[in-house]
Amino acid sequence: MAQYSLFFIQRFKGKVIFNVPMSGYTSLRIGGCADVMAFPQDEGDLKDLLVFAETKNFPYYVLGAGTNLLVRDGGIRGIVINMADGFKDIAWQEEDKAVVGAGVRLAEALAQCRERGMGGIEFAANIPGTVGGAVAMNAGAYGSEMKDVVEGVEVIGRKGHKGFIPKSELNFSYRRAEVPRGAVIARVHMRFEKKSVDEVAERIRAMREKRKATAAITLPNAGSVFKNPEGHIAGRLIEEAGLKGERSGDAQVSEAHANYIVNLGNARAKDVLALMALVRDRVYGTRGIVLEPEIKVVGED
Ligand SMILES: Cc1cc2nc3c(=O)[nH]c(=O)nc-3n(C[C@H](O)[C@H](O)[C@H](O)COP(=O)(O)OP(=O)(O)OC[C@H]3O[C@@H](n4cnc5c(N)ncnc54)[C@H](O)[C@@H]3O)c2cc1C
Numbered sequence: 556m557a558q559y560s561l562f563f564i565q566r567f568k569g570k571v572i573f574n575v576p577m578s579g580y581t582s583l584r585i586g587g588c589a590d591v592m593a594f595p596q597d598e599g600d601l602k603d604l605l606v607f608a609e610t611k612n613f614p615y616y617v618l619g620a621g622t623n624l625l626v627r628d629g630g631i632r633g634i635v636i637n638m639a640d641g642f643k644d645i646a647w648q649e650e651d652k653a654v655v656g657a658g659v660r661l662a663e664a665l666a667q668c669r670e671r672g673m674g675g676i677e678f679a680a681n682i683p684g685t686v687g688g689a690v691a692m693n694a695g696a697y698g699s700e701m702k703d704v705v706e707g708v709e710v711i712g713r714k715g716h717k718g719f720i721p722k723s724e725l726n727f728s729y730r731r732a733e734v735p736r737g738a739v740i741a742r743v744h745m746r747f748e749k750k751s752v753d754e755v756a757e758r759i760r761a762m763r764e765k766r767k768a769t770a771a772i773t774l775p776n777a778g779s780v781f782k783n784p785e786g787h788i789a790g791r792l793i794e795e796a797g798l799k800g801e802r803s804g805d806a807q808v809s810e811a812h813a814n815y816i817v818n819l820g821n822a823r824a825k826d827v828l829a830l831m832a833l834v835r836d837r838v839y840g841t842r843g844i845v846l847e848p849e850i851k852v853v854g855e856d
Contacts (some may be wrong), residue, residue, distance in 0.1 A: 559591055559634075562607045569594040569641060577626040577854070580618060580637070582683065583816075584775040585824050586626025587854060590633055592618075594640035598711065598741055601636070605739065606715040608634055616853060617739050619688025620660070623777055627824045629855030638687050642741060647671075651747050652706075657687025657740045661694075664745070669755050673747035675704045677758040681766045682778075687740040693727045697765060702727035706744040713737030730782060730849055772809055774817035780831060781814055781846040789846055790814035796837045803830040828852070 563571045571593050577586025595601040608615045614633035618624075642656035645667055655664055661679045664686055668676050678699035682689065689701050690708060707721040712735065726733040734740060763770070769778075781789040793799070793813035801808045802819075804826030809815035816827055835846050 558611070559613075562603075563593070566603050566607075567593065567595075568600050569596040575635070577621070577630060577635075580635075581621035581624050581626055581777070582775060583625060583777045583822075583827070584818050585628075585822055585827065586624075587628045587630030587824075589616075589626075589631040589635040592635045592637050594637045596641040598717070600641070601711045601739060601741060602715040602717070604634070604636060605711055605713060605737075609713055609715070615737075617687075617691075619657070619685035619691070620683060622684040623688065623692055623694075623850055625777060625824055625827055625850050625852045627828075627852065627854035627856050631854045636739060638739065639685050642687070644742075651749050653745050653747075654709075655686050655743045655745055657685060657690075657742060659686045660684070661686060661689050665759070668747055669759060670752070672750050672752040672755055674750040674755050674758065675699070675748040676745075677755060677762050680759045680762040681770050686743050686745075690725075690740055690743050691732055691734055692730055693732050694730070697762065700727065702732075704745045704747055706746050708734070708740045708744070709742040710734065710738040710740055717741075769812050769815065772811050772815055772817060774809075774819065776809065776815045776817045777850045779814045779849050780816050781834070782849045784844050784846065787844060788814075792838045792842055792844060792846070793834055796834075796841045798834055798837060801830065801833065803827075803833065806830045808834065824852075824854075825856070 575589045575592040578584050616635050618635050618637045620639050639658045642658035644656045646654045661682055665679050678696040682694055693701050705722055710718050783789050790813045798808045799813050800810050805819040805822035806826035807817050807819055809817045838846050
């Protein structure tokens with residue numbers, strides 16, 4: 556760890572930890588150790604960290620709240636940049652426009668919108684994670700997505716330079732945004748729809764009602780494992796293939812929602828990967844449809 560130490564002692568303001576089990580930082584509660592985890596507190600910290608990594612040729616991985624991630628059992632080499640600690644500011648610039656820190660939880664952004672009667676983000680009710688992660692994933696539900704409320708993002712690039720990427724250049728698509736390689740989203744410019752406080756509250760309530768089945772899943776999970784193939788619902792295909800309750804080690808296809816894999820206690824990444832392979836094979840075998848993962852799989856075996 557000596558190669559990292561001087562930089563962190565001399566320049567970095569945020570917290571730094573070494574040999575960190577990623578199971579403590581992912582909603583699936585799975586994952587081997589990351590060499591280093593750094594929690595930048597502000598833009599200066601983030602910039603210094605990226606320049607340090609670039610100069611020393613250290614790999615890095617950007618982490619939000621880890622709610623869409625499967626980290627392999629061998630962990631992550633290099634630096635995990637944890638964005639969920641700093642970047643917690645929400646600045647309302649106009650009645651319907653806010654600049655939101657990447658580390659702000661979606662739930663917090665939604666709560667402020669609800670109080671102000673700002674709509675367009677009600678779909679985020681019950682989607683965990685940070686605003687930065689939600690943009691990177693173009694998170695969405697029931698026909699609405701982050702792209703509907705994003706005007707652009709402030710990023711710090713690989714070489715430490717700051718930039719603004721407008722929505723038109725993020726090329727949002729299903730669960731995807733094109734953020735330049737190595738760039739970290741620091742803040743998100745969001746514009747909402749002015750509605751009444753009651754209307755926003757009612758739409759949030761309606762969303763929560765729709766999500767009752769998945770909200771009731773209490774075991775660790777990472778949300779939908781597979782994307783919905785064009786014209787199909789992944790959960791239904793998996794259920795029709797008779798896979799609800801199927802297990803590999805302590806990883807199980809949820810009994811409540813077939814597109815969720817839950818950790819029954821001691822699941823390892825290899826169990827989840829084996830179960831994902833089984834699900835893909837079985838759905839391909841029964842329906843001839845290839846399921847693509849929605850969750851991000853990172854790290855070493
Ligand atoms: C119970 C449950 C329900 C869910 N329901 C939904 C749903 O309905 N719809 C949906 O779309 N998703 C859903 N998800 C998945 C997940 O919550 C979303 O994808 C969420 O937006 C991920 O945010 P995060 O902060 O946890 O990102 P992480 O999981 O930490 O990271 C996801 C990706 O974003 C990148 N990233 C994170 N932060 C940044 C940043 N600041 N700059 C650049 N890249 C970044 C990471 O490198 C990674 O590639 C659900 C998950 C759970 C556990």
